[in-house]
Amino acid sequence: MKIAVCVKQVVTRDWPLRINDSHTWVDDRDASFEMNEPDAYALEEALRLKEQHGGEVVVCSAGPPRVNQVIREALARGADRAIHVEAESLASADGAMVAEALAAPMEEEQFDLVLTGLQSDDQGFAQTGVVLAEFLSIPHATIIMEVQVGAGRVRVKRELEGGWFQWVSMSTPALLTIQSGINQLRYATLKGIMAAKKKEVRLVEPPAELARRQEILMLSVPERTKEIRLFDGAPAEAAGKLVQALKDDARVI
Amino acid sequence: MTKTTTTAPNTGGGMWLFEDTTSGSVFTPERLSDEHKLIDQTADEFVRNEILPSHGQLETKDWKLARVLVNRAGELGLLGTDVPEQYGGVGLDKASTVLVGSRFGQSGSFGSTFGAHTGLAILPLHCFGSDTQKDKYLGRLVSGEWIGAYCLSESSSGSDALGAKTRATREPDGSFVLTGEKMWITNGGFADLYIVFAQVDGEQFTAFLVERNSPGLTIGREEHKMGLHGSSTTPIILQDVRVPSDNVLHHISKGHKVAFNTLNYGRFKLAVAASGNATAAIGEATKYAAERQQFGQPIATFGAIKHKLGEMTVRAYVVESMIYRTTGLLDASLKGNEIADAGPLRNILEELSIECSILKVAGSEMLHYVLDENVQIHGGNGFVKDYPAERQYRDSRVNRIFEGTNEINRLLIATTLVRRALKGTLPLISAAKRLEDEVTDPPTLVEASEVPLAEQRSTVLAFKKTSILVLGLSMMHYGDKLGEQQELLSCVADILIDTFGAESAVLRADQAAIDAPQNQLLQIDATCVFVNDAAGRIEANARTALASMSDGDSLRLQLAALRRLLRFSPINTVEKRRRLAETTVERGGYIFR
Ligand SMILES: Cc1cc2nc3c(=O)[nH]c(=O)nc-3n(C[C@H](O)[C@H](O)[C@H](O)COP(=O)(O)OP(=O)(O)OC[C@H]3O[C@@H](n4cnc5c(N)ncnc54)[C@H](O)[C@@H]3O)c2cc1C
Numbered sequence: 001m002k003i004a005v006c007v008k009q010v011v012t013r014d015w016p017l018r019i020n021d022s023h024t025w026v027d028d029r030d031a032s033f034e035m036n037e038p039d040a041y042a043l044e045e046a047l048r049l050k051e052q053h054g055g056e057v058v059v060c061s062a063g064p065p066r067v068n069q070v071i072r073e074a075l076a077r078g079a080d081r082a083i084h085v086e087a088e089s090l091a092s093a094d095g096a097m098v099a100e101a102l103a104a105p106m107e108e109e110q111f112d113l114v115l116t117g118l119q120s121d122d123q124g125f126a127q128t129g130v131v132l133a134e135f136l137s138i139p140h141a142t143i144i145m146e147v148q149v150g151a152g153r154v155r156v157k158r159e160l161e162g163g164w165f166q167w168v169s170m171s172t173p174a175l176l177t178i179q180s181g182i183n184q185l186r187y188a189t190l191k192g193i194m195a196a197k198k199k200e201v202r203l204v205e206p207p208a209e210l211a212r213r214q215e216i217l218m219l220s221v222p223e224r225t226k227e228i229r230l231f232d233g234a235p236a237e238a239a240g241k242l243v244q245a246l247k248d249d250a251r252v253i
Numbered sequence: 254m255t256k257t258t259t260t261a262p263n264t265g266g267g268m269w270l271f272e273d274t275t276s277g278s279v280f281t282p283e284r285l286s287d288e289h290k291l292i293d294q295t296a297d298e299f300v301r302n303e304i305l306p307s308h309g310q311l312e313t314k315d316w317k318l319a320r321v322l323v324n325r326a327g328e329l330g331l332l333g334t335d336v337p338e339q340y341g342g343v344g345l346d347k348a349s350t351v352l353v354g355s356r357f358g359q360s361g362s363f364g365s366t367f368g369a370h371t372g373l374a375i376l377p378l379h380c381f382g383s384d385t386q387k388d389k390y391l392g393r394l395v396s397g398e399w400i401g402a403y404c405l406s407e408s409s410s411g412s413d414a415l416g417a418k419t420r421a422t423r424e425p426d427g428s429f430v431l432t433g434e435k436m437w438i439t440n441g442g443f444a445d446l447y448i449v450f451a452q453v454d455g456e457q458f459t460a461f462l463v464e465r466n467s468p469g470l471t472i473g474r475e476e477h478k479m480g481l482h483g484s485s486t487t488p489i490i491l492q493d494v495r496v497p498s499d500n501v502l503h504h505i506s507k508g509h510k511v512a513f514n515t516l517n518y519g520r521f522k523l524a525v526a527a528s529g530n531a532t533a534a535i536g537e538a539t540k541y542a543a544e545r546q547q548f549g550q551p552i553a554t555f556g557a558i559k560h561k562l563g564e565m566t567v568r569a570y571v572v573e574s575m576i577y578r579t580t581g582l583l584d585a586s587l588k589g590n591e592i593a594d595a596g597p598l599r600n601i602l603e604e605l606s607i608e609c610s611i612l613k614v615a616g617s618e619m620l621h622y623v624l625d626e627n628v629q630i631h632g633g634n635g636f637v638k639d640y641p642a643e644r645q646y647r648d649s650r651v652n653r654i655f656e657g658t659n660e661i662n663r664l665l666i667a668t669t670l671v672r673r674a675l676k677g678t679l680p681l682i683s684a685a686k687r688l689e690d691e692v693t694d695p696p697t698l699v700e701a702s703e704v705p706l707a708e709q710r711s712t713v714l715a716f717k718k719t720s721i722l723v724l725g726l727s728m729m730h731y732g733d734k735l736g737e738q739q740e741l742l743s744c745v746a747d748i749l750i751d752t753f754g755a756e757s758a759v760l761r762a763d764q765a766a767i768d769a770p771q772n773q774l775l776q777i778d779a780t781c782v783f784v785n786d787a788a789g790r791i792e793a794n795a796r797t798a799l800a801s802m803s804d805g806d807s808l809r810l811q812l813a814a815l816r817r818l819l820r821f822s823p824i825n826t827v828e829k830r831r832r833l834a835e836t837t838v839e840r841g842g843y844i845f846r
Contacts, residue, residue: 015841029771030772073291187329188291188295190329190343190349193288193292194343194345196288196291
């Protein structure tokens with residue numbers, strides 16, 4: 001089975017976030033980066049499927065040159081080779097733009113299964129996988145908890161709301177967006193890290209007319225507001241006003 | 254001696270004191286490769302996910318769990334970074350080993366299990382074992398299937414390690430019978446292979462490989478220790494333990510070579526672990542200081558706390574710079590050699606014994622400072638067991654005691670230099686003569702320079718000259734009786750430690766212009782603070798040393814010479830420490846990695 005895993009590089013979770021001067025993105029100039037968490041689970045799922053059913057795992061990523069870090073990491077964890085659609089403009093691109101950038105080189109490859117993370121830790125749109133499935137003209141299923149592979153089909157468990165799950169059977173090729181925490185991540189072994197040096201990373205140019213479809217107009221940090229009201233008068237009178245305010249304004253009694 | 258070709262000029266073995274190390278030629282953390290970073294990430298994830306959460310359980314002396322953890326580390330390749338692939342290792346450079354050791358340093362208890370296993374068992378076997386011995390044991394140790402321990406100390410011989418009383422009696426069939434009692438053996442309670450030092454025929458100090466199930470070998474009870482409760486420390490009792498002749502490690506009567514080279518590397522690795530422990534603790538201290546509110550504001554905003562965070566950062570930065578510089582010297586001299594040929598490694602470990610001792614003292618004392626201030630920043634919470642600060646403080650204390658006490662290491666630093674000077678391998682005597690002329694020449698005015706670090710560079714040069722002045726005078730004054738002057742030698746050692754630290758910091762900050770421009774200003778801050786304070790310490794140590802040898806006019810002349818060498822004006826360290834502390838808080842932890 002030929003499996004693709006799409007991975008995104010995001011700013012490290014414990015990086016103290018600061019918004020950039022134009023208020024359109026975080027200031028990531030000297031940030032450290034890591035693999036988007038759900039993508040790490042998607043990679044692990046792909047590696048496990050390969051171990052059970054044989055085949056190949058190909059990492060696909062769209063982004064600026066620095067994305068090479070997470071591609072190398074995926075190769076070190078056990079992926080066989082990689083496709084990197086490289087362009088500076090792909091940093092902080094929207095889901096549709098990333099999907100479009102990945103679609104052409106991925107289509108050529110004729111993957112049996114494409115796994116992506118459910119959503120990214122930075123933008124959180126949960127759209128890249130879904131849009132990519134459309135570009136590739138293959139069916140998709142989202143929020144996947146478990147994957148069972150049969151002949152020409154997959155059976156997958158989706159997470160619904162309120163503790164409910166749904167099993168879906170679909171034909172392959174198919175695209176699945178993977179939920180975090182569904183398996184146990186492996187470490188990159190030191191031998192794996194050294195072996196990754198020799199694995200192929202194919203650099204691909206994005207389509208010429210690739211452009212953003214969405215623009216972030218403004219980012220802001222949620223403001224915590226605190227209002228203090230002082231009730232004056234004699235203690236009994238002030239207490240009366242307080243009770244009234246708790247009833248009428250705060251509506252807590 | 255095996256010939257090694259080195260690309261960079263070799264300024265190890267104390268040579269840095271006499272030669273200029275060219276800018277751009279030292280190894281620094283900023284020069285780690287992408288693979289190094291991934292190795293670091295694996296080690297960090299493993300320690301944070303598997304080791305740190307196991308601490309409580311390890312402290313109940315659950316050695317089964319310790320074995321499982323060693324085994325898992327082995328599966329990932331973390332036990333054999335620098336062991337050849339033919340023995341199950343990964344065959345990497347020392348920089349990789351440093352990264353892994355530094356991450357394990359975050360865990361005091363498991364760190365010492367790991368440290369004894371890799372540094373005190375795997376390393377001597379790799380360096381000194383015969384092919385048969387390596388075939389038999391090395392793979393098992395590297396995979397973590399077997400655990401190793403190193404049995405040198407005895408109740409009556411700790412620092413005086415060669416004074417061990419354990420006897421090895423030759424048998425007619427060539428085998429040996431070992432009798433004696435070893436003390437304070439790390440991993441003693443659950444190791445499978447013990448490297449035991451004993452006297453053959455009462456005087457030939459020799460290392461042996463002894464398997465755990467050898468009849469006559471018993472394990473004493475666990476010591477009740479101040480710290481490292483999750484690490485096994487026991488006596489090992491040998492009663493007529495028969496050891497086949499094949500299990501002599503290296504040669505009969507060459508046990509001191511095995512012991513001392515292992516200790517050299519162990520000292521280096523101790524500093525590496527201390528560095529990892531300190532940087533992690535700076536992260537904890539920073540987070541606590543940013544969250545803890547007093548008088549309506551985070552304590553991190555108080556100058557007294559900023560001073561601590563700034564100084565912790567400075568000291569950690571300097572030790573880290575010395576470690577990577579030494580790592581670079583190790584890797585450069587091993588480059589191009591078959592890793593399976595351990596000869597070059599033995600030679601370079603012996604050559605770098607001065608640097609290894611410097612690192613041991615500087616690393617353990619830096620860690621002590623950092624963990625002490627970490628407790629202080631935690632206030633009352635630093636004194637209770639709910640926070641790791643309390644345990645780390647106790648766990649780290651032994652770092653100044655084992656792998657050679659800091660007193661012994663200070664003496665080694667100074668006496669090794671003197672010995673190499675007398676042998677002519679270090680040009681101390683000619684340098685001291687040249688200096689004598691220089692300090693009596695009329696002073697040349699140095700022009701103030703705007704180039705960053707120019708002043709620090711010339712101050713480091715002055716530190717070197719001060720070291721040479723004091724060492725030269727000491728050798729002249731005491732001749733072959735110098736060894737008896739321990740206080741003087743310790744002063745000299747302190748000057749040398751500060752000098753090596755200051756120079757390593759300057760070189761790293763200088764290179765950061767190219768390797769890490771975004772961090773260079775902060776590295777310059779840290780370097781300037783260290784050089785400034787080191788100048789004060791070096792002057793005080795030099796005065797103590799000179800006044801212990803001379804008096805009257807000759808002392809006055811010497812002190813005048815010292816003043817001419819160490820002319821420097823203090824810088825505003827308050828401002829620089831504040832900036833370092835504020836950036837540390839902003840980034841949520843140690844800023845130079
Ligand atoms: C937790 C722990 C783990 C250990 N693990 C191991 C292990 O795995 N293998 C092993 O072989 N050993 C191990 N040791 C032993 C350790 O190496 C020794 O304790 C250490 O070398 C000091 O020896 P000592 O205890 O006999 O102290 P001593 O040698 O008695 O020293 C006492 C004091 O006297 C000073 N002193 C001694 N001689 C001199 C001198 N010539 N000049 C000036 N000052 C001097 C020392 O610096 C020290 O301050 C361990 C110890 C501990 C506590």
